[in-house]
Amino acid sequence: MNQENNSRRDFLLTGIAAATFAVGCNSKKDAFEAGAEAGAVASGRKVKLLSVDGEVIEVDEAFLKPVPHLPPVSNTEARIGIPGKKFVMVIDLSRCKNLKHCQSACNHAHELNPGENWIKVDPMQNADHTAPYWEPTTCMHCDEPPCVKVCPVDATFKREDGIVLIDSDRCIGCRFCMAACPYSARVFNWGEPDLPAEVAAQPYSAETSIPQKKGTVGKCDFCADMTREGMLPHCVSACPNGVFAFGDINEDSVTNGAETFRFSDLIRDKAGYRLMEDLGTKPSVYYLPPVSRNFPFESGLENDKTQNS
Amino acid sequence: MGVLTAICLVGLYAYYRQLRYGLIVTSMRDYVSWGIYISNFVFFVAISLVGSLITAVFRLAGVKWGSPLTRIAEIIAVAAIIFASLIIIVDMGSPERFYNLFIYGRIQSPIIWDVIVITTYFFISILLLYYPLLPDIQILLRFKESTGKRLYRFYSFIGSFWKGTAEQFELSEKAINILCIAIIPVAFTIHTVTSWLFATTYRPGWDSTNFGAYFIAGAFLVGAGAVVVAMYIFRRAYHLEKYITENHFEKMGRILVLLSLLYLYFNMNEFLTPFFKMKESEAAYLNGLFSGNFAPLFWFAILTGMIVPTLILLFKKGRKPLPVFIAGVMVVVGAWFKRYLIVTPTLLHPFLPMHDVPASYRHYFPSWEEWAITLGSLAGAMLIITVLARIFPIIPIQETITEQHETAE
Numbered sequence: 001m002n003q004e005n006n007s008r009r010d011f012l013l014t015g016i017a018a019a020t021f022a023v024g025c026n027s028k029k030d031a032f033e034a035g036a037e038a039g040a041v042a043s044g045r046k047v048k049l050l051s052v053d054g055e056v057i058e059v060d061e062a063f064l065k066p067v068p069h070l071p072p073v074s075n076t077e078a079r080i081g082i083p084g085k086k087f088v089m090v091i092d093l094s095r096c097k098n099l100k101h102c103q104s105a106c107n108h109a110h111e112l113n114p115g116e117n118w119i120k121v122d123p124m125q126n127a128d129h130t131a132p133y134w135e136p137t138t139c140m141h142c143d144e145p146p147c148v149k150v151c152p153v154d155a156t157f158k159r160e161d162g163i164v165l166i167d168s169d170r171c172i173g174c175r176f177c178m179a180a181c182p183y184s185a186r187v188f189n190w191g192e193p194d195l196p197a198e199v200a201a202q203p204y205s206a207e208t209s210i211p212q213k214k215g216t217v218g219k220c221d222f223c224a225d226m227t228r229e230g231m232l233p234h235c236v237s238a239c240p241n242g243v244f245a246f247g248d249i250n251e252d253s254v255t256n257g258a259e260t261f262r263f264s265d266l267i268r269d270k271a272g273y274r275l276m277e278d279l280g281t282k283p284s285v286y287y288l289p290p291v292s293r294n295f296p297f298e299s300g301l302e303n304d305k306t307q308n309s
Numbered sequence: 310m311g312v313l314t315a316i317c318l319v320g321l322y323a324y325y326r327q328l329r330y331g332l333i334v335t336s337m338r339d340y341v342s343w344g345i346y347i348s349n350f351v352f353f354v355a356i357s358l359v360g361s362l363i364t365a366v367f368r369l370a371g372v373k374w375g376s377p378l379t380r381i382a383e384i385i386a387v388a389a390i391i392f393a394s395l396i397i398i399v400d401m402g403s404p405e406r407f408y409n410l411f412i413y414g415r416i417q418s419p420i421i422w423d424v425i426v427i428t429t430y431f432f433i434s435i436l437l438l439y440y441p442l443l444p445d446i447q448i449l450l451r452f453k454e455s456t457g458k459r460l461y462r463f464y465s466f467i468g469s470f471w472k473g474t475a476e477q478f479e480l481s482e483k484a485i486n487i488l489c490i491a492i493i494p495v496a497f498t499i500h501t502v503t504s505w506l507f508a509t510t511y512r513p514g515w516d517s518t519n520f521g522a523y524f525i526a527g528a529f530l531v532g533a534g535a536v537v538v539a540m541y542i543f544r545r546a547y548h549l550e551k552y553i554t555e556n557h558f559e560k561m562g563r564i565l566v567l568l569s570l571l572y573l574y575f576n577m578n579e580f581l582t583p584f585f586k587m588k589e590s591e592a593a594y595l596n597g598l599f600s601g602n603f604a605p606l607f608w609f610a611i612l613t614g615m616i617v618p619t620l621i622l623l624f625k626k627g628r629k630p631l632p633v634f635i636a637g638v639m640v641v642v643g644a645w646f647k648r649y650l651i652v653t654p655t656l657l658h659p660f661l662p663m664h665d666v667p668a669s670y671r672h673y674f675p676s677w678e679e680w681a682i683t684l685g686s687l688a689g690a691m692l693i694i695t696v697l698a699r700i701f702p703i704i705p706i707q708e709t710i711t712e713q714h715e716t717a718e
Contacts (some may be wrong), residue, residue, distance in 0.1 A: 013510070042718075077672040094342045104532075115667040115670075117666070117668065118664055120661075120664065120665035120666070121665055122661060122662045122664040122665055123662075124662070137661060146510070146511065149417060149418070149509075150418050150419065150510075151415070151418055151422075152410055152414060152415060152418040152420035152421050153406075153409040153410060153412075153414060153415065154413050154415050155409075155415040164347065170409055170413060171402075171403065171406065172401055172402070172403050172404075172409050172410065172616070173332075173345060173401050173402020173404075174400070174401055174402070174420060175342040175400075175402065176418070176419075176420055176506065178339070178342045179342060179506075179507075179510050179512065179656070180509070180510045180569075181342060182511045182512075182659075182660050183660070183661060184339070184340065184659045184660070184661050184663075187400070188332070188338075188339055188402065189331070189496075190331055190333040190335075190337070190341060190402075191330060191331040191332075191333030191334045192330070192331055192333075197622070213403075214331045214403075215331055215332065215401075215402030215403040215404070216402060217402075218401060235610065239633075276660065279511055285607075292709065297437045
C-alpha cells in the first residue's frame, strides 16, 4: 500500500470535515508535516478549506494538525451494522484450483501475520470413492452463531446485516469461541502481532479488524468496512476464477465482480448447500458443489505443497 | 516448604514471561487452544469438591467417624478452589481485562455461570472452614506462651469474639447446617457447569449429555483420593495415630472403591456407546484414544486412576494406611492425566481438516513455561494446605472432644 497516499487521505482537520485544498497549495505534504510540530508559528501561507458549514475559509498552514487514523465508524455503529442489508457469500467449488489469491489478499488487507489465515483452502474428499475437491472456508457468519452464544463479555457479536464481528478492545482471550466454532474459523493472536508502528497505533475498528492485538481472537469479518462502502470483500475481488460471489440476500443478488447472479436462481440451479447444516448454525456462506469443474483437482496440488510445507 | 516455594517461584517467572510475550510461550495454537492450563483448572475444581463430600454429605448423613477428617477436607477444598480461579486467569489471553467479566458479563455464557458458582463455592468453603474453627481458636488462645506473638494476634483477630456460650454454639451449629445444605447444590453446580464449558460445544468427545454426571463422579473420586493422601501425610508428620486411626483408612478405602467403580461406570457410558456407533466425526478421536497417539495415556489413566486402586482396596489388607495412601496417589495422578485427555484430544480432531496451517499447529506438547506454571500451581496449592495446617489444628479439637464425650456416655 502506498503509505504516503494513505496517510494523506486520512488527515482530518479539527472542526473542519472534508477539505478542498486543491487550490493555492502546491506542497500539501510539507504543509501537513509542518503542522505536526507543537507550538507552530504562523507561516503566512494560507490554505483554503471547506468548513462544515460549507464556507470556504483560509487557515494558516502551520496550524494544520494531522489526526491519526480514525475508525471509519463508531464502535456502536459497527455493532449495529448496515440497516436493511443481509449479506451472503456463495463459494463455487467447481471453480477453485487452490490458487490462494483469496488468502493472500485477505492476509494483506488485514495485516495478518504469517501462518495466521482467516481463509483456509483444504483438499476435501468425503469418502474413499468420492472425488476430491478444494474447499475454501471463511467465517460462516452463522445466523445462530455458537461463538456469540458462548462469549462471556459480548466481545463477539452478530449484527443486523448478518455479519459476525469481534471487538478486540473487549475480548479477554478465553478462547471459548474457538472451542465452540465447529468450522475452526477463529484464530488467536498468541504473541504480539508483528505490525508496522503506524498500523499498531491505530484505534481498533471491528469493521476493519485492524490492528490485531495480542491475546485476542481474530477471524474473517466479511470485510465489513468494504461492504459499508459498497465494495466487495478482498477475497472476492482477488480471485481470478470467480470462486466467491458476495451480495445481499434482500436484493437476491450476488456478484463475483465479473458476473452477477440472482442468488435464489444460483442456489436452485446449482444445488447450493451450507456446511454442517445438521448443527443448526444457519451459515451465511453457501457452497455450490464441485460439478463440471473448470480445473482438475490435481492442478491445485502444486500450490498446496509450496505454501503448506 | 522450601521446595514448594521454589517451584512456585519458577512458575511465577514463567508466568511473567507469558505476560510479557503472550501465550505464544505456550505450545497452544489455533487448534489446541486449550491445553494443560484448562486440564489443570478442571483438576482443581474436581479436587475442591471433596470439601462438600466429607463435610456436608457426611454431616447430613450423620456419619460421625468422618469428623476428624473435615478440617483436612475443607483445607484442601479452599486451596484447590483458590488455584482453580488463579489458573483460569493464567489461561486468559488478556488477563488485564478480567474486569470485563463484571462490566460486560452476559448471563448466557457458561463462563459467567462458572464465575458465579466458583465465587459462591469459594465463600461457602471459607465459611465452612472458619465456623468450626472458632471453638478451636478459643482453645488455642489459652496457650498464649507457646504461640508466637504474631500468630496470637492473628488468632485474636479472627476468633476473640467467640466466648463459647451456649447461645454461640447454637448459632454456629445452625449456620454450619445451613452451609452444609447450601454447599451440596453449589458443589454439584460448580462441576456440572465446568463440564458444560465442554459439553455446550459441538466437538466430538465433548458433545455429550453424560458430561455433568461424569465430571461429578470423577471429582468425588479425586477429592477422596486427595484426602487419603493428606490423611496419611499429616498422620505421619504430626503423629496423629490416635485421631486418624486405621479404621479411618479402612472406611475411606471402602468409599474410594465405591467412587472408582462409579467413575468407571460413567467412563463406560462416555466411551462405549460412541465406540459402538463409530460416527464419522468421532471415529478418529476414539481411535486416537483407544489405540492411537493417546492410547498409552488413556489406558494409564483408566488403569491407574480407577482399576488398580479398586483392586488394591477390595482386599482387607489393601485398606491398611500405606496401601490406601498408595491407591490415593494413583487416583490423584491418574485423575490429572484424565483431565488432560478430556481437554486436548478433542481439540486435535476438528470437523474440518487441520490442513492449511503451520505444521506446529497440528500437535501439542506443553512448553516448559506451561509445565512450570502448572507445577507451580500444584505446589502453590500444597503450600496453602501446609501453611493452613501449621496455623490451624488439623483435627477439629472441639468436635473431637464433644464426640468423645458422646461416645463415653
